[in-house]
Amino acid sequence: MKTIAIDNGHGLNTPGKRTPIMLDGKVIKEWQFNYPTAKKLGELLKYNGFNIIYVSDTEEDNPLSVRTKKANDTKADAYVSIHFNAHQGVWGNHGGIETYHYPNSTKSKELVGLIQDELIRETGLRNRGVKSANFQVLRETNMVSILAECGFMDNLEEAKLMLDGDYQLKCARAIAKGICKYFGVEYKEEKKDIDCSSWAVDAMEWAIELGLTDGTNPKDPITLERFITILHRYSEALE
Incomplete structure (x- = not known):
């Protein structure tokens, strides 16, 4: 180190x-x-x-x-x-x-x-x-x-x-x-504070890391277009 x-x-x-x-x-x-x-x-x-x-x-x-x-x-x-x-x-x-x-x-x-x-x-x-x-x-x-x-x-x-x-x-x-x-170290971006319920923090961090969301407005109602976009990003992450 x-x-x-x-x-x-x-x-x-x-x-x-x-x-x-x-x-x-x-x-x-x-x-x-x-x-x-x-x-x-x-x-x-x-x-x-x-x-x-x-x-x-x-x-x-x-x-x-x-x-x-x-x-x-x-x-x-x-x-x-x-x-x-x-x-x-x-x-x-x-x-x-x-x-x-x-x-x-x-x-x-x-x-x-x-x-x-x-x-x-x-x-x-x-x-x-x-x-x-x-x-x-x-x-x-x-x-x-x-x-x-x-x-x-x-x-x-x-x-x-x-x-x-x-x-x-x-x-x-x-x-x-x-x-x-x-020093040949891959830079890790710092974690941002996420304004969501405590029980959802791990899942939200997972979604941000995969690029499914940027973590903003975590408590807003989800529209169909946002839901489809998240599914689309998830399918790309699996490829």
Whole structure:
């Protein structure tokens, strides 16, 4: 079983790591995106059979050396650092996603390429490409390592995504899919909450897995056309 070290970027109160002042007078700190996204990534990876180590599971700005040492000491197989970018700290039309590997690291570059592709596919944001950098978390780790910048917090529209749980999940899912592809693991989609009676949950999950239904409106009356469609899908599933 592969082990993935997850780094949630900067601490809650790290100087400078925040948006410019929003229209409502508030600011969003980078940690407010990084931390929940790291947690979502961890859950998705565990669901797909990976071991997880959080190397900075705190509001504090833990030293980078502590994070990399923890990953190295536990012999993690990959290191993922989650961030939200900034240009000059003033609102502008710059934006998009870019993902980093250590220079000349062929294996890390391969992982970065897979994750970057998935991030663009999931989010639809501008593709700023795969890049290399001499970041400490990439340089001092003994395993494949990547650093993802999942948008720009000094782009107003992208800054609004930072607290969006759906956007956080998209980024986490993209990173998880890239990791699964790299390690040859078939990605399993997370189970969605199903609003049906407790006695019907197992059957509903079975039907969703077979593609007979998407699980929506489970308590609605069934029409003839819906019933026939389910039968048709079931016959195709048996082929």
